[in-house]
Amino acid sequence: MYEGPVQDLIDELGRLPGVGPKSAQRIAFHLLGADPADITRLQDALQKVKDGVVFCEVCGNVSAESTCRICRDPRRDLSLICVVEEPKDVLAVERTREFKGRYHVLGGALDPLSGVGPDQLRIRQLLTRIGTEVNEIIIATDPNTEGEATATYLVRMLRDFPGLTVTRLASGLPMGGDLEFADELTLGRALSGRRSM
Amino acid sequence: MYEGPVQDLIDELGRLPGVGPKSAQRIAFHLLGADPADITRLQDALQKVKDGVVFCEVCGNVSAESTCRICRDPRRDLSLICVVEEPKDVLAVERTREFKGRYHVLGGALDPLSGVGPDQLRIRQLLTRIGTEVNEIIIATDPNTEGEATATYLVRMLRDFPGLTVTRLASGLPMGGDLEFADELTLGRALSGRRSM
Numbered sequence: 001m002y003e004g005p006v007q008d009l010i011d012e013l014g015r016l017p018g019v020g021p022k023s024a025q026r027i028a029f030h031l032l033g034a035d036p037a038d039i040t041r042l043q044d045a046l047q048k049v050k051d052g053v054v055f056c057e058v059c060g061n062v063s064a065e066s067t068c069r070i071c072r073d074p075r076r077d078l079s080l081i082c083v084v085e086e087p088k089d090v091l092a093v094e095r096t097r098e099f100k101g102r103y104h105v106l107g108g109a110l111d112p113l114s115g116v117g118p119d120q121l122r123i124r125q126l127l128t129r130i131g132t133e134v135n136e137i138i139i140a141t142d143p144n145t146e147g148e149a150t151a152t153y154l155v156r157m158l159r160d161f162p163g164l165t166v167t168r169l170a171s172g173l174p175m176g177g178d179l180e181f182a183d184e185l186t187l188g189r190a191l192s193g194r195r196s197m
Numbered sequence: 198m199y200e201g202p203v204q205d206l207i208d209e210l211g212r213l214p215g216v217g218p219k220s221a222q223r224i225a226f227h228l229l230g231a232d233p234a235d236i237t238r239l240q241d242a243l244q245k246v247k248d249g250v251v252f253c254e255v256c257g258n259v260s261a262e263s264t265c266r267i268c269r270d271p272r273r274d275l276s277l278i279c280v281v282e283e284p285k286d287v288l289a290v291e292r293t294r295e296f297k298g299r300y301h302v303l304g305g306a307l308d309p310l311s312g313v314g315p316d317q318l319r320i321r322q323l324l325t326r327i328g329t330e331v332n333e334i335i336i337a338t339d340p341n342t343e344g345e346a347t348a349t350y351l352v353r354m355l356r357d358f359p360g361l362t363v364t365r366l367a368s369g370l371p372m373g374g375d376l377e378f379a380d381e382l383t384l385g386r387a388l389s390g391r392r393s394m
Contacts, residue, residue: 009242
C-alpha cells in the first residue's frame with residue numbers, strides 16, 4: 001500500500017468497472033506525472049455528469065437538450081421505432097447506417113431477481129408514443145435471458161395495438177464467424193431462422 | 198458519439214493509460230448511474246493528487262509526510278539500500294518480505310532517446326546518501342535495456358566508494374515457469390548465473 005493521497009486515488013479508480021488494482025495503480029501514477037490541466041478536464045467532466053445528464057423526453061437517450069438529435073431530425077422515419085436497452089445500443093444500431101427510424105431506450109431489461117420489473121423500465125412511455133403514425137416496432141433488446149424476457153413482455157403489451165407490426169432482430173451466426181465454433185443455441189437459432197435464397 | 202457531457206467524460210476517460218473506448222464508455226455509464234458521493238470521492242482523490250503528492254526527502258518514494266514510513270522505521274537496516282526505478286517497485290520488493298533495508302527511488306531509468314539522462318534521475322541524491330553506515334547497494338532496476346543501462350551507469354558511479362559492495366538482482370528463470378517456454382536471453386542468464394547446490 002502506498003502512503004497518502006496516491007493510495008486514495010488508486011482505491012477510488014479501482015472501484016470503477018473493469019479497472020483492476022494494477023490498472024488503477026498505472027492510471028494513478030500516470031496522473032501523478034500528468035499536466036494538472038488534464039486532471040482538471042477529467043474533474044470537470046465528472047462534475048458535469050454528476051450535475052445531471054439530460055435524457056431525451058421522447059426516447060430516453062442521453063441528450064444535450066430536452067429532445068435528442070435523432071428525435072429532432074425531420075428526416076427520420078416516424079413510422080418506425082427501434083426499442084433498445086441502453087443508450088450504447090442506440091450507437092450500435094446507428095453505426096450500421098441501416099436504420100432510419102427513431103429509438104426508444106428502455107433503460108435496461110426485465111430482471112426480477114435484481115428488482116427490475118416493468119415499472120423500472122420506460123415501457124409506459126413507449127406505449128404512449130404509439131400513435132397513428134407508428135406502424136412498426138423493432139425489438140432490439142439483447143439476445144440473452146433478460147433481453148428475451150423483455151422482448152416477450154413487450155410483444156404481449158403491443159399486440160393489441162391495431163395495425164402495429166412488432167418485429168425482433170434476427171438471431172443467427174455472426175458474420176465473419178466460424179460455424180464450427182458457434183454455440184448450440186446460436187446455431188439452433190440460425191437453423192430455425194434460415195431463409196430461402 | 199453521444200451528445201453532451203457523457204461524451205466529454207468518455208473522451209477524458211479514454212485518454213487514461215489502458216482505458217480503451219469501450220472501457221471508457223462502460224465507466225462513464227457506470228458513473229452516470231452511480232451515487233453522486235462516489236463521484237465526489239473520485240474528484241477529491243484527483244484534487245489531492247493534483248495539489249501535489251509528497252515525496253520522501255530521503256528515498257524519493259511517495260509519502261504522506263516529508264519522510265516516508267520506511268525511512269522513518271528504526272528497525273530498518275541502514276547499511277542496505279535497494280535502488281529501484283519507480284515507487285511501484287518498492288511495493289514489489291516489500292511484498293517479498295525478504296528485504297529489511299531502505300530504498301532509493303530513481304524516478305525512472307536512463308533513456309537518452311526519450312530525453313532521460315542521469316540528471317533527470319535521482320542519482321545525485323543517491324550518492325549523497327552513501328555515508329559510512331551504508332555497505333551494500335542492491336541495484337533493482339528492471340531487467341530490460343533501460344534498466345540494464347541504468348545499472349551499468351550506477352556501478353560506474355559507485356565503484357569508487359571505499360568498502361561499498363554493489364550488487365544486482367539475479368536474472369534467471371521465473372519461479373513456476375517452464376524451461377521450454379523461457380526466451381533465449383532469460384535462459385542464457387539462468388545458465389551463466391547458475392549456482393552450486
